[in-house]
Structure formats: C-alpha cells, structure tokens
Amino acid sequence: xxxxxxxxxxxxxxxxxxxxxxxxxxxxxxxxxxxxxxxxxxxxxxxxxxxxxxxxxxxxxxxxxxxxxxxxxxxxxxxxxxxxxxxxxxxxxxxxxxxxxxxxxxxxxxxxxxxxxxxxxxxxxxxxxxxxxxxxxxxxxxxxxxxxxxxxxxxxxxxxxxxxxxxxxxxxxxxxxxxxxxxxxxxxxxxxxxxxxxxxxxxxxxxxxxxxxxxxxxxxxxxxxxxxxxxxxxxxxxxxxxxxxxxxxxxxxxxxxxxxxxxxxxxxxxxxxxxxxxxxxxxxxxxxxxxxxxxxxxxxxxxxxxxxxxxxxxxxxxxxxxxxxxxxxxxx
Numbered sequence: 001x002x003x004x005x006x007x008x009x010x011x012x013x014x015x016x017x018x019x020x021x022x023x024x025x026x027x028x029x030x031x032x033x034x035x036x037x038x039x040x041x042x043x044x045x046x047x048x049x050x051x052x053x054x055x056x057x058x059x060x061x062x063x064x065x066x067x068x069x070x071x072x073x074x075x076x077x078x079x080x081x082x083x084x085x086x087x088x089x090x091x092x093x094x095x096x097x098x099x100x101x102x103x104x105x106x107x108x109x110x111x112x113x114x115x116x117x118x119x120x121x122x123x124x125x126x127x128x129x130x131x132x133x134x135x136x137x138x139x140x141x142x143x144x145x146x147x148x149x150x151x152x153x154x155x156x157x158x159x160x161x162x163x164x165x166x167x168x169x170x171x172x173x174x175x176x177x178x179x180x181x182x183x184x185x186x187x188x189x190x191x192x193x194x195x196x197x198x199x200x201x202x203x204x205x206x207x208x209x210x211x212x213x214x215x216x217x218x219x220x221x222x223x224x225x226x227x228x229x230x231x232x233x234x235x236x237x238x239x240x241x242x243x244x245x246x247x248x249x250x251x252x253x254x255x256x257x258x259x260x261x262x263x264x265x266x267x268x269x270x271x272x273x274x275x276x277x278x279x280x281x282x283x284x285x286x287x288x289x290x291x292x293x294x295x296x297x298x299x300x301x302x303x304x305x306x307x308x309x310x311x312x313x314x315x316x317x318x319x320x321x322x323x324x325x326x327x328x329x330x331x332x
Contacts, residue, residue: 112232259274261273
C-alpha cells in the first residue's frame, strides 16, 4: 500500500467521473456527507462501536484507519437475513437504529443496515461520505435491480497513481466483497481468495466479482447522490417481504475473514480460501445453531426456543425440497 496520503479539504467537484464498473459523481462543494441525511452518533455510542470492532483508538480520520474499520467490520459482523426467516417485520433503516441493532447483538442484516451503521460511524468520526444507489445483477444492462444495494464513497484521500481524486468505495454489505476500501479507478486486483475488477461502461462503472463469488457484479450510480438511507425503503420492503425475493427464499449468512469467506446458505456451509472451495452439509438442529455461533458469531440468546425450532424447521424443509427437486431433474 502506498504511504499514507494527507486528507484533502472537503471540496467535492461537481463533475462526473468514470470508475470501473460504477457510475460515480465527484463533487466539489461542501463536505460530501452533508447531504446524506446521516446524523453523527453521540460520543458514548461511537466508543462502544469502536470497542466492538476492536478499534478503540481508531478515532482519527485517515486512509489507514478507514481500512482497519472496514476490515474489522467485515470480520466481526456477519451479513445475514435471519430475521426475515423468523417472520419478523422489516427493520428500521435509520442509521442510528442500525447501530443499536448491531451493538445489542440483534444482527447486522444486509447492505442497507450494515452500510447505514458504518456510515453513521464514519460521519461521527469526521469522514466526508456520500451514499450511492447500486444494482447487484447478473446482467449489467438490467436496470430493474436499481437500488437493491447501497454503497458508501469516502472523499478526500488522494494517492498518486492509485486514487488521484481521493475517492474510495467503502462497502461492508456485500457478504463476500472486498476486505478493504477500493479507489474509484479502473483496475483489477487480488484480495485473497478472490480477484475483483472495476471496468468503465457507457452507463458508468461495473464492479465484477470473482467467478467463485456469491454474485456476478454490480453497477454503482453516483449521480444523483442518495439523500439518505431512507431512499431505499421501498427496495428494503421488497427484499424483505416479496415472495420472489432471494432473501425470502433462502436463509444466508456470510462472513469475510482475512484470507477466506464462509457462507451458510440453507443447510450448505461453504468455505472458499486459496486452496479452493469446501462444502459441508449441516443436517441437525444443534449443528445448525452451533455453526451460526462458531462461524458467524450469532448468539443463541437472540432466539427463543420456539424461534429456534421454527428457524430450523423452515430451513431444513426448504433444503429437503431443493434436494428432491434436484434429484427429480437429474433423473429426467
């Protein structure tokens, strides 16, 4: 990594820029975070959040500290949709509520909650940020998925030949995305166990995941800027409740560790590291909850005994149904 750059002022040029695989608006007026609708947290909450991440002394703004915050968040707070499969109503997208949800051990949920909480922490520490609507999709030309993901861009940390405009995508809501912030510049980079790329397109930019990753890629819009996490309420409700939502259909938990990713999708536990992919079946209730605790730091106290039974029954029933369908198709 190049030597630590000095943070530039809070100006953000009002011009459009291309960054591999993403649409990005680069501003140059007041601080980028001023239009996000994200309010600073109180001092005590900031310290509790930093303590949870193991970054207690990480209060100053720098690219190095930003990298540490993203890395710690991904390693400690799982991406998951457990509450959806417990039949709980859509959670609040207020960033302050998302922070409390995480601090109280109620889970990190998915992108709007994870990135919303981190955005609140970053604003509280003094980082200039902007929020951006994204579309995770297999077909990059498919605009129907617009807004099914939200990302953060941090402004003000230029690195010559790496990030000349000082803009870095910060994202803890992808499940198995990059461990560290990445600059809005066309590039391909290795981040064990994956290789990612960012490529220019006529519509903006396309982030491409590794072939072993859990999704193909996403488009990131940077103009217009999202004026708050509340802009994604409609998408959030659909992802949480719609019958055709992948989050409703299948339980998923993911964690991005230092040199591997681990995913529980239904009853399949998959680990991907530099040696390849290993898959195990989780076929008992006790093993299921032990796996959630051991690999994803989900405390069993989060569930009542009835909820434990309901969650396992729903997950295992869906697993058996899928297996029967696969067997039927293979025999045709």
